[in-house]
Amino acid sequence: MxxxxxxxxxxxxxxxxxxxxxxxxxxxxxxxxxxxxxxxxxxxxxxxxxxxxxxxxxxxxxxxxHCPRCQGMATAKWVQRQQEDLLSCRYFHLVFTLPHELNIIAHYNPNALYHCLFKAAWQTLCKFAKRKRHGQLGMTSVLHTWGQNLSQHIHLHCLIPAGALDKAHWHEIKKGYLYPVKALSTVFRGKMLAALNECDSSFAKVSTPTKWCVYSKACLTYSEKLVSYLARYTRKGVMSESRLVSATEETVSFKYRDYADNNRDKVMTLSCDEFLRRYLQHVLPKGFMRIRHYGFLANACRKRKLGLIKAQVSATPCKAVKPKVxxxxxxxxxxxxxxxxxxxxxxxxxxxxxxxxxxxxxx
Incomplete structure (x- = not known):
């Protein structure tokens, strides 16, 4: 069928x-x-x-x-290429979330807002790395603009190896977390508002809450998990078609996970117009790069610096990675x-x- x-x-x-x-x-x-x-x-x-x-x-x-039917093969090939860059160390997973008051900017100038988000997140981490004298961090960041119910929820997923490169020397970060999230949230708010003001002074006039959210997920240890995370957070589209339940000329029903209700799976029914409005607000500007690499993972220096790091990592090599495809x-x-x-x-x-x-x- x-x-x-x-x-x-x-x-x-x-x-x-x-x-x-x-x-x-x-x-x-x-x-x-x-x-x-x-x-x-x-x-x-x-x-x-x-x-x-x-x-x-x-x-x-x-x-x-944006097509949910065309991402399977691209995901498999992309993940295979990324496996070569995995380090045998832990990875931190941070999520930088914008307050919903800034969503209005995404309707008029999404390119500027998303660019400022990438810039502010990386500047925040660089400031803490400099303060802690860690050296240069590496980061793979992925932009998501949606929530489970297709509402506008702009946030940045960041995968960061648990270590830093100080000139040519690799230093492993042995703590269970990278930096305190409350301190990260405060600095991130300042960096983001400064970036918006630099881009367009009218953006800074948007009223925002004083407390912003930077969330730290559990550390990832094994390469098998990292590969699944890479596939899930980097190539994932707005909605998988497997979540669609039914559709008529007037309504569309789809499955979603309600994080506010103990992660229960539910079904939401929207009018066809409202469903399309929610879906289309996540269309990215033409040519916009939603996956970006920073620090020693930047495209310009990744091969050379990863070679230096892998030569110094003394940890037990990770298990051989078995790609899903x-x-x-x-x-x-x-x-x-x-x-x-x-x-x-x-x-x-x-x-x-x-x-x-x-x-x-x-x-």
Missing amino acids: RGLHLADILNSGLGNYRQHHIMSYQQLRVCQHLQSCRTGQLGYQAWQCDNCSEVQQIGCSCRDR EQERLIPHWSCQSCKTGTLRFIGVMNLDEATNKIARTS
Whole structure:
């Protein structure tokens, strides 16, 4: 039985939504990609059975980073590349959260707000590292703009190796936490407001609470957990289609986890317009990098500095990492629907006209 897809909701409700809401060019573009994904509008892939030699056509995917159907293979390949950079040490996981009063800026200038968030979080950690004389930290940060119920909840997940590089010497941080979260929250608030004021003085006029939230999760020790965290927090989209329960022309129901009620799984029903409004507010600006690396993990120096660190780490090497998706499965393959025994092998790509002509010749 065919499952419910986000494209089905867009096909049935986007026309009515556009009559009552103004959409940005980027939002329209993302909707077009999601609606055309694997429908044949983007062309077809030709796959041939290695047993009966029958050629079958499969619609091309849109490869949009917002598409929930196109992230599985990209996630597996990205995680495999990141495994080479894992260090055999503990990792700290910090979450920098913006107060909801700043959400209004995301509606008018999301690029500036998100850039300031990355900048403020890294400057906060650098200030504490300098004060503690730790040296240079490394950080992989990932922007999330959503909560479980698709509301706007802008926060930054940061994975930080438990150590610092002082010139060419690696110093492990042996404490159970990186820095006190209350002190981090205070400094982060100051850095964020300063960054907003530097970007646009009108941003600093937005009223915000005096207490901000920086949350520290439990340390990660084993590489197996780190790989799953990398996949979960770096390539995860706004919503997995497995959470969709039902949809009509008027309403959409989906599953969510209520953190305020002991993490219970619940079902929320929204009007189609409200569901699309919540979903589309998380469309990122074109070209915006939501995954960024800092310090000794920065792209410009990562290879050289990780080489220095790995040569000095004396801890017991981590267990061999077993990726969730094996190497041979990184190449997609399906069983033949005709002979039921063969496997389809990719042979080429056809545009819509070529596929139409081929169907006409064989019919």
